[in-house]
Amino acid sequence: MGDLIVFGDWGTSRLRLSLFDGDAKLAETDGPGIGALTASPAETLLQALAPWRAEHDLKRVILCGMAGSRSGVIEAPYAECPADAAAWLVQAAELALDGLDIRVAPGLAGTAANGAPDVMRGEEAQIFGAMALRPDLAQGERWFVLPGTHSKWARVRDGRVLGFQTFLTGELFALLTERSSLLMGADRAENADESAAGFDQGLARAQEGHPIAALFEARSAQLRAGRSGAWAQGYLSGLLIGSEVAEALRGADTRAVTVIGAAALAARYSPALAAGSVVSETLSGEACVLAGLRLFAANRS
Amino acid sequence: MGDLIVFGDWGTSRLRLSLFDGDAKLAETDGPGIGALTASPAETLLQALAPWRAEHDLKRVILCGMAGSRSGVIEAPYAECPADAAAWLVQAAELALDGLDIRVAPGLAGTAANGAPDVMRGEEAQIFGAMALRPDLAQGERWFVLPGTHSKWARVRDGRVLGFQTFLTGELFALLTERSSLLMGADRAENADESAAGFDQGLARAQEGHPIAALFEARSAQLRAGRSGAWAQGYLSGLLIGSEVAEALRGADTRAVTVIGAAALAARYSPALAAGSVVSETLSGEACVLAGLRLFAANRS
Numbered sequence: 340m341g342d343l344i345v346f347g348d349w350g351t352s353r354l355r356l357s358l359f360d361g362d363a364k365l366a367e368t369d370g371p372g373i374g375a376l377t378a379s380p381a382e383t384l385l386q387a388l389a390p391w392r393a394e395h396d397l398k399r400v401i402l403c404g405m406a407g408s409r410s411g412v413i414e415a416p417y418a419e420c421p422a423d424a425a426a427w428l429v430q431a432a433e434l435a436l437d438g439l440d441i442r443v444a445p446g447l448a449g450t451a452a453n454g455a456p457d458v459m460r461g462e463e464a465q466i467f468g469a470m471a472l473r474p475d476l477a478q479g480e481r482w483f484v485l486p487g488t489h490s491k492w493a494r495v496r497d498g499r500v501l502g503f504q505t506f507l508t509g510e511l512f513a514l515l516t517e518r519s520s521l522l523m524g525a526d527r528a529e530n531a532d533e534s535a536a537g538f539d540q541g542l543a544r545a546q547e548g549h550p551i552a553a554l555f556e557a558r559s560a561q562l563r564a565g566r567s568g569a570w571a572q573g574y575l576s577g578l579l580i581g582s583e584v585a586e587a588l589r590g591a592d593t594r595a596v597t598v599i600g601a602a603a604l605a606a607r608y609s610p611a612l613a614a615g616s617v618v619s620e621t622l623s624g625e626a627c628v629l630a631g632l633r634l635f636a637a638n639r640s
Numbered sequence: 641m642g643d644l645i646v647f648g649d650w651g652t653s654r655l656r657l658s659l660f661d662g663d664a665k666l667a668e669t670d671g672p673g674i675g676a677l678t679a680s681p682a683e684t685l686l687q688a689l690a691p692w693r694a695e696h697d698l699k700r701v702i703l704c705g706m707a708g709s710r711s712g713v714i715e716a717p718y719a720e721c722p723a724d725a726a727a728w729l730v731q732a733a734e735l736a737l738d739g740l741d742i743r744v745a746p747g748l749a750g751t752a753a754n755g756a757p758d759v760m761r762g763e764e765a766q767i768f769g770a771m772a773l774r775p776d777l778a779q780g781e782r783w784f785v786l787p788g789t790h791s792k793w794a795r796v797r798d799g800r801v802l803g804f805q806t807f808l809t810g811e812l813f814a815l816l817t818e819r820s821s822l823l824m825g826a827d828r829a830e831n832a833d834e835s836a837a838g839f840d841q842g843l844a845r846a847q848e849g850h851p852i853a854a855l856f857e858a859r860s861a862q863l864r865a866g867r868s869g870a871w872a873q874g875y876l877s878g879l880l881i882g883s884e885v886a887e888a889l890r891g892a893d894t895r896a897v898t899v900i901g902a903a904a905l906a907a908r909y910s911p912a913l914a915a916g917s918v919v920s921e922t923l924s925g926e927a928c929v930l931a932g933l934r935l936f937a938a939n940r941s
Contacts, residue, residue, distance in 0.1 A: 448864060453848060455857040456864035489821075489856065505856040507820070514815045519808070520652075520790075547754060549887040551851055551880065555790065555806040556756040563749060563757035579852065586850040 344399045345388065346632040349373060349406035350461055352488070354383070357629065358391050366391065373405035380412045381436055388439075401635045403444035403628065404461030407432060413443055417458060420449030423499040424467040428634055442635055451504035452494075452590070459503060461628070462491045465599045468631030469622050470498055481595040482587070485624070486580075486604045488513075492587045506583045515575050521557040522568050534573035537566070541577025542611055550582040576607060584611040600624045645700045646689065647933040650674060650707035651762055653789070655684070658930065659692050667692065674706035681713045682737055689740075702936045704745035704929065705762030708733060714744055718759060721750030724800040725768040729935055743936055752805035753795075753891070760804060762929070763792045766900045769932030770923050771799055782896035783888070786925070787881075787905045789814075793888045807884045816876050822858040823869050835874035838867070842878025843912055851883040877908060885912040901925045 342361040347354065354370035370387040373380065384400075391397060407415030415432035430445035446460035462485045470477040477498035485491040488509035494501045516522050544553040557574050560566040566574075588594070596612055596619040598605045605621040612619045643662040648655065655671035671688040674681065685701075692698060708716030716733035731746035747761035763786045771778040778799035786792040789810035795802045817823050845854040858875050861867040867875075889895070897913055897920040899906045906922040913920045 451853070451857075451860075453845065453850065453854065453857075455854070455860060457856065457860045458863055504853055505860065506852060507822070507855045508852070510820060511852075511855070514819055518815055518819055519811060521808070544754065544756075548849065549754065549890065551807060551809070551812075551883045552752070552805055552887040553754065553756070554808045554812070555758065556752075556754075559752075559756060559758045559806065562759055582852045586853040589850065 343395055343397055344401065344636055345391070345397060346629055347384075347400060347402040347406065348404050348461060348464070348628045348632075349402050349411070350404045354387065355625075356387055358395070358397075373408065373411055380406070380410070384412060384441075385437055398438075398440055399636070400439050400441045401444070401632045402441065403464040403632060407443040407446060408460055411443065412436075412441060415443045415445045417446045417448035418463075420447055420503070421499045421501050422447060422449075422463075424470070424634060427463060427467060431635060444632070444635065447500060447503070449500065449502040451502060452587075453504075455504075457503055457505050459491050459493075459505070462493070462599075463500065464631030465624055465627040466493055466495065466500060466631070467634060468627040468629065469597065469599055470495075471630045471634060472626065473622070476597060479595070480593045481597060482591070482593065484587075484596055484598045484600075484608065484619075486598065486600045486608055490583055494591075494593075504587065506587070508579050508583045512575060512579050515554070515557070515579075516572050521554065521575065522571055523558065523561050530567060530569035533567050533569040534576075537570035537573025537575075538577035538607070539573075539610075540570075541574040541579075542581040542614060543577075544574075545578050545581025545585055545611070546614060548585065550578060553578055577611075580607055581611045581614065584608065584615055584617075588615045588617065594618075597622060599627050644696055644698055645702065645937055646692070646698060647930055648685075648701060648703040648707065649705050649762060649765070649929045649933075650703050650712070651705045652676075655688060656926075657688055659696070659698075674709065674712055681707070681711070685713060685742075686738055699739075699741055700937070701740050701742045702745070702933045703742065704765040704933060708744040708747060708761055712744070713737075713742060716744045716746045718747045718749035719764075721748055721804070722800045722802050723748060723750075723764075725771070725935060728764060728768060732936060745933070745936065748801060748804070750801065750803040752803060753888075754805075756805075758804055758806050760792050760794075760806070763794070763900075764801070765932030766925055766928040767794055767796065767801060767932070768935060769928040769930065770898065770900055771796075772931045772935060773927065774923070777898060780896070781894045782898060783892070783894065785888075785897055785899045785901075785909065785920075787899065787901045787909055791884055795892075795894075805888065807888070809880050809884045813876060813880050816855070816858070816880075817873050822855065822876065823872055824859065824862050831868060831870035834868050834870040835877075838871035838874025838876075839878035839908070840874075840911075841871075842875040842880075843882040843915060845875075845879050846882025846886055846912070847915060849886065851879060854879055878912075881908055882912045882915065885909065885916055885918075889916045889918065895919075898923060900928050 351374040352372035413434040490506040493503035557571040598621040652675040653673035658668045714735040781797040791807040794804035858872040899922040
């Protein structure tokens, strides 16, 4: 039982904990995100671990994500780009909590293509984990794309993250579909065909390069072209993802792209990437984050 | 007293009524927008008019805007572009209500520069009103720009609206500053210097043509560059207005621009227009809408 370890990905909207004995996953559990806590982060963590601790003599917990933010368990620094896995690993924050040895991965701070400062917390574990799982991805230059509420585009050369850029895509999609005047309420029912047709139209608009101008078509197409709410939702998804991909790739000198994320979301990026003449592959976000957290376990020994 | 008339601009967020005796404004009053009604539109209108009707023998009311939408007083059609004032005037909807003769201006339906269908309700009264006030604006080709929650860019040649495009700028700014993760809460206090510096930076980003990529800088500049919430608000304003102007003018063959709107908002468009090598002038939105509504009064006689 000496190899018992808990890995945790604690983001703004969700805590996901996995209990491992060596390479064997014994259990997993979910909890509230750092943005939705009702108790302190430490109390929340101990509560989530209590059932496992009742059965096992747990000592080690390794966390990444917003767990290391100012409102997390302990503030972990940002490793500055360019950064490889070794530079990232040495900056972990450590905390002794109720007999547990808790390590929290640092985030990354870097500069976007346009020169703006940028930050990530959690995605770097997936990026370094992906290269641990697949050493070929640490050769040469490529983009890692991590779709989500805040999509990240990280430029990596020979295993070193050079810089990255955050796109508000997922959050903007939620604001526009749930809070704006663009979706007209009456007809939001799921309709896969309508949604797919809207997505294609949004993707085509994104290629024209006028995304701000194109937003209102979600509404006017319902008013004047007989489109449904499902179409409009698909349209906004295609427009935002397509614009993200087009803007990220514009002027980029490499078109090698690895997407890390859930299959359903990654599938929405494939046609947008194909429209940019990119052939991409997709890796599981969960597998990558575990591989990234495992680097800390190996690093201690 | 035969020339008593009420003009009303009834939008989504506000009702504004003005009582005129010929050219002399006797009074004005505000009420709730069509999107915020607690009673029926007809009841709301009669309530707002009641104090005036107690003193005057009112007969005529002329309204524009969302008053003519499906959820308004009476549904008015859309006049199809290209449309001049005469084509617009003949499509008014009429309603007899409690002894009042109510006329509601039609909206306009047209096509945006990218071929998408588009609609407006209320702004057309300002555009035709502007040309009634200033006949020189009905000569040659120009843009009328009406900033707001849903900004409108209308292309007009020789007094005829050829087509127009709606930008979600104002609504998007409100969503991003009030509902998103970009403004970090602690430091939103007004600070004119910070806000102006942020606006300039947002405007500069807009010129780069990657607006979706540039959104997140509002947050990361607070996290990593010591910027305040006031800066971030200014940044988003500059980025959105600058992107609206840049996208609207890209590929346009005329750079003659007339802005119709409130002075404070129009002042935010001037530097963005100047960045696009446009010399613009600004007309009062209130004066233009009254001039547009007055066309109906003249039309009846």
